[in-house]
Amino acid sequence: MIKYLGSKRTLIPDLVRVISHFPELTSATDLFSGTCRVGQAFKRAGLAVHSNDLNAYAYALAMCYVAADREAVERDARLLIEEFNRMPGEPGYFTKAFCEDSRFFQPKNGARVDAIREAIESKGLEPSLKYVLLVSLMEAADRVDSTCGVQMAYVKKWAQRAFNDLELRMPEVVPASKAGPCRATNLDALEAAKQISTDIVYLDPPYNQHSYLSNYHIWETLILWDKPEYYGVACKRMDCRTRKSDFNSRQGHMPAFDEVLRHAARAPLVIVSFSDEGYQSRSHLEAVLREHGDVHVISKDFKRYVGAQIGIHNPDGKLVGEVSHVRNEEYIYLLATAGAEKSEITRQRLAIFAESQQQASGQLFAVGADTVRPRQHTTAEVSILAALREHGDLSARDLERITALTSYRIASFLRRLAESGDVAVRAGTRSYYCVNRESAGDSMGEASSPPPTALPTQCRAQRSDIELMEIVKG
Ligand SMILES: C[S@@+](CC[C@H](N)C(=O)[O-])C[C@H]1O[C@@H](n2cnc3c(N)ncnc32)[C@H](O)[C@@H]1O
Numbered sequence: 001m002i003k004y005l006g007s008k009r010t011l012i013p014d015l016v017r018v019i020s021h022f023p024e025l026t027s028a029t030d031l032f033s034g035t036c037r038v039g040q041a042f043k044r045a046g047l048a049v050h051s052n053d054l055n056a057y058a059y060a061l062a063m064c065y066v067a068a069d070r071e072a073v074e075r076d077a078r079l080l081i082e083e084f085n086r087m088p089g090e091p092g093y094f095t096k097a098f099c100e101d102s103r104f105f106q107p108k109n110g111a112r113v114d115a116i117r118e119a120i121e122s123k124g125l126e127p128s129l130k131y132v133l134l135v136s137l138m139e140a141a142d143r144v145d146s147t148c149g150v151q152m153a154y155v156k157k158w159a160q161r162a163f164n165d166l167e168l169r170m171p172e173v174v175p176a177s178k179a180g181p182c183r184a185t186n187l188d189a190l191e192a193a194k195q196i197s198t199d200i201v202y203l204d205p206p207y208n209q210h211s212y213l214s215n216y217h218i219w220e221t222l223i224l225w226d227k228p229e230y231y232g233v234a235c236k237r238m239d240c241r242t243r244k245s246d247f248n249s250r251q252g253h254m255p256a257f258d259e260v261l262r263h264a265a266r267a268p269l270v271i272v273s274f275s276d277e278g279y280q281s282r283s284h285l286e287a288v289l290r291e292h293g294d295v296h297v298i299s300k301d302f303k304r305y306v307g308a309q310i311g312i313h314n315p316d317g318k319l320v321g322e323v324s325h326v327r328n329e330e331y332i333y334l335l336a337t338a339g340a341e342k343s344e345i346t347r348q349r350l351a352i353f354a355e356s357q358q359q360a361s362g363q364l365f366a367v368g369a370d371t372v373r374p375r376q377h378t379t380a381e382v383s384i385l386a387a388l389r390e391h392g393d394l395s396a397r398d399l400e401r402i403t404a405l406t407s408y409r410i411a412s413f414l415r416r417l418a419e420s421g422d423v424a425v426r427a428g429t430r431s432y433y434c435v436n437r438e439s440a441g442d443s444m445g446e447a448s449s450p451p452p453t454a455l456p457t458q459c460r461a462q463r464s465d466i467e468l469m470e471i472v473k474g
Pocket residue numbers: 004005006007008009031032033034035036037038052053054055058187188189190204205206212213245246247
């Protein structure tokens with residue numbers, strides 16, 4: 001399987017465990033399928049799966065691992081893979097773009113990609129078989145690339161694996177599901193959501209500005225084989241500038257999500273993967289989910305992707321930025337909707353599941369419940385709390401400078417700290433000022449700010465001596 005940002009590989013056991021508690025639900029849609037690992041796991045678990053993604057390379061993965069059945073393609077695919085592995089290289093578009101004008105692959109491997117890709121195109125294969133071979137080629141190229149896992153840049157010194165010879169392998173195509181045929185589509189999520197007719201819908205949209213098309217532009221070009229003009233050091237396809245997803249924009253994300261959810265909520269069970277790192281706030285997500293039915297959440301703590309752990313480097317390889325934090329929290333929301341067929345039984349099952357989980361691990365709680373399990377702080381939160389402890393009164397700008405976090409992240413982490421009772425927030429707007437409890441009565445912040453009159457009555461500093469106040473300006 002290819003290296004992929006936001007892949008839910010580590011969540012699969014939890015997701016499969018969740019669906020096993022809903023035996024009446026026999027079909028699922030994954031609207032933002034990416035690597036389609038979730039769809040694959042659901043197909044293996046016996047569901048009829050529909051995987052959808054906006055990008056062609058993700059559609060190819062879903063055609064191979066979800067729509068295709070092992071029994072139907074394995075024999076022919078193995079024969080063709082053997083044939084392609086004997087084929088000599090023939091440099092073409094791929095070699096020029098990604099081995100000469102940029103350095104993502106060694107030219108010997110680029111030439112083999114060119115030759116094999118042309119051969120796949122010229123054979124006129126039926127779609128399932130064609131996509132199995134395309135995925136085999138994409139995965140083979142992924143094993144010999146020279147990147148840190150995204151294609152915005154290649155590494156300055158060749159990655160060791162880039163010197164290996166490209167070799168195709170048979171993808172682990174999943175046998176047919178007993179619940180019926182599976183399918184893949186290549187649509188905007190909203191269009192796909194309008195077609196939903198499954199019992200379960202899984203939502204895992206992008207949560208920040210990073211475009212998957214730009215991060216995986218080479219796979220898009222390899223699959224579409226449209227040989228586009230390109231730009232920049234990474235030789236990105238021209239349409240990286242114009243093909244945008246609403247989910248990658250601060251303004252677009254939440255309205256797009258709400259609209260998709262409105263359609264998804266026709267299914268009795270909606271499962272949402274949510275990371276605390278993006279545009280969507282937990283409170284908004286929980287509020288909008290609760291409009292559609294009963295909600296429970298499982299919280300997971302994940303290591304962030306490797307790029308964040310090694311820091312930010314300039315083209316000379318010098319460290320120029322600090323890593324803000326290396327862990328983030330992931331949540332799985334379970335929404336048993338009201339009104340759909342099978343809704344009543346699904347809601348009962350969810351309640352039973354939630355209770356059993358709560359007893360077993362204390363990790364799952366009903367949204368809006370009075371007692372929420374104390375959670376561990378992320379590294380970013382710890383650095384905010386430490387800065388407040390060390391410096392006392394701080395404006396949001398000072399916090400940004402000291403912690404090297406962006407203002408957006410500061411605001412969202414402060415909101416979370418307030419939600420968990422570590423700091424308190426008075427409802428207001430615009431700018432945050434943080435103070436130690438003892439000095440809360442003092443004037444603080446910029447000269448033009450009105451001084452706080454008294455600590456807000458709703459302050460609940462439970463586990464620290466720090467109070468956060470938000471001053472209303474203008
Ligand atoms: C967080 S990733 C999903 C990862 C996936 N669950 C996995 O385990 O690999 C989000 C996916 O949404 C896709 N995407 C972005 N905007 C989209 C849109 N408007 N409609 C459908 N898919 C979209 C991206 O191509 C990306 O694959």
